[in-house]
Amino acid sequence: MGSQPRLVEVRKNVLKQNDVAARALREQFRAAGVFVVSLVSSPGSGKTMFLEKTLTLLHRNYRVAALVGDLATENDAVRLARSQAPVKQITTGTLCHLEAAMIQRALEGWNVDDLDFLFIENVGNLVCPSSYDLGESLRLVLISVTEGEDKPLKYPTIFNSGDVAVVTKTDLAEAVEFDWHAMSGNIQAVRPGMEAFKVSAKTGDGMSEYLSFLTARLDALRAKAAV
Amino acid sequence: MHELSIAMSIVEMAEEEAANHGVRITAVHLKLGPLSGVVRDALLSAYEMAREGTALEGSRLVIEEVPIMVLCPTCQTQRPVSSVQLFCCAECGTPSSEIVQGKELEVVALEIFQENEVWAHNPA
Numbered sequence A: 001m002g003s004q005p006r007l008v009e010v011r012k013n014v015l016k017q018n019d020v021a022a023r024a025l026r027e028q029f030r031a032a033g034v035f036v037v038s039l040v041s042s043p044g045s046g047k048t049m050f051l052e053k054t055l056t057l058l059h060r061n062y063r064v065a066a067l068v069g070d071l072a073t074e075n076d077a078v079r080l081a082r083s084q085a086p087v088k089q090i091t092t093g094t095l096c097h098l099e100a101a102m103i104q105r106a107l108e109g110w111n112v113d114d115l116d117f118l119f120i121e122n123v124g125n126l127v128c129p130s131s132y133d134l135g136e137s138l139r140l141v142l143i144s145v146t147e148g149e150d151k152p153l154k155y156p157t158i159f160n161s162g163d164v165a166v167v168t169k170t171d172l173a174e175a176v177e178f179d180w181h182a183m184s185g186n187i188q189a190v191r192p193g194m195e196a197f198k199v200s201a202k203t204g205d206g207m208s209e210y211l212s213f214l215t216a217r218l219d220a221l222r223a224k225a226a227v
Numbered sequence B: 001m002h003e004l005s006i007a008m009s010i011v012e013m014a015e016e017e018a019a020n021h022g023v024r025i026t027a028v029h030l031k032l033g034p035l036s037g038v039v040r041d042a043l044l045s046a047y048e049m050a051r052e053g054t055a056l057e058g059s060r061l062v063i064e065e066v067p068i069m070v071l072c073p074t075c076q077t078q079r080p081v082s083s084v085q086l087f088c089c090a091e092c093g094t095p096s097s098e099i100v101q102g103k104e105l106e107v108v109a110l111e112i113f114q115e116n117e118v119w120a121h122n123p124a
Helices: A016-032 A047-059 A075-081 A099-105 A156-161 A181-192 A207-226 B004-020 B041-052
Strands: A006-013 A034-042 A064-070 A087-091 A118-123 A138-144 A165-166 A197-199 B024-031 B060-065 B071-074 B077-083 B086-089 B099-101 B105-113
Touching: A006 A016, A016 A099, A034 A207, A047 A064, A047 A075, A047 A118, A047 A207, A064 A075, A064 A099, A064 B077, A075 A087, A099 A207, A138 A156, A156 A181, A165 A181, A181 A197, A181 B086, A197 A207, B004 B024, B004 B041, B004 B105, B024 B041, B041 B060, B060 B105, B071 B086
Parallel strands: A034 A118, A034 A138, A064 A087, A064 A118, A138 A165, A165 A197, B024 B060
Antiparallel strands: A006 B105, B024 B105, B071 B077, B071 B099, B077 B086
């Protein structure tokens, strides 16, 4: 007896630690009535410019703040600080994604009760962030018109971890012969029913539709909390 | 490339089980879905590195890949999707994003080796 290996059934989620932290964050955000939006995309999709514009426009009427993940530099935080909103950098070193515990640490000293919106900019990467829940209310997947219409087909997992797609840099659409019909079809193929916005943070085109969507979601969250 | 940190979590988890039950673990069985964001081959190589110098040294990682399943609104039941690039019911073609399987990243069994059978009497 016992001289042969035998199989014992267990059931353990490998990312349990992250999921537990994410659940705690989600509860904290819900109790505070803050709507939390995370942004994922490949490097160079225009996340920071888009977020700067978002913060600047929302800052007029709402209390907004941002956490920004970056491998090495603090350049993004410096750029985002121009919006006047509180911004904190999370430098990940060589880590290719943000994890829920990093959000918890970054929020130390901040009172999320004082916020309407919190934005979390993930590290530019279309693969690794898909595995990690950050406790956010909404995950935006950004994709610029210069990246090619087949990007959703190449990275279906990140689209499936996201809630809404945002196509950025539409001011360049004509120059790169961007095909909205093809992009939209590919987004729907990998995630049927996914809502998609077209924006240009540079010209401001499409920003109001997207911001109306966000503020409606905040109102819905508050209405639900009031019941 | 986050497979190394995932492999390290798997090793850590298995080491804990091994210590709790006083057994040696010879293999870890993992269920992996295509939407977990983890690549099978990368995880296998990462596991080889992660197990070095731990109680899991010499153990194997056995990966069972499970297909993506969605709830098909037409068939009213779980169906596989046409492909990871096309979230439509493989039977009738109706689009669906109601995923019921495919995000798994889960340790489902441990192959253990020991002289004294104490596992059943000492649950963690």
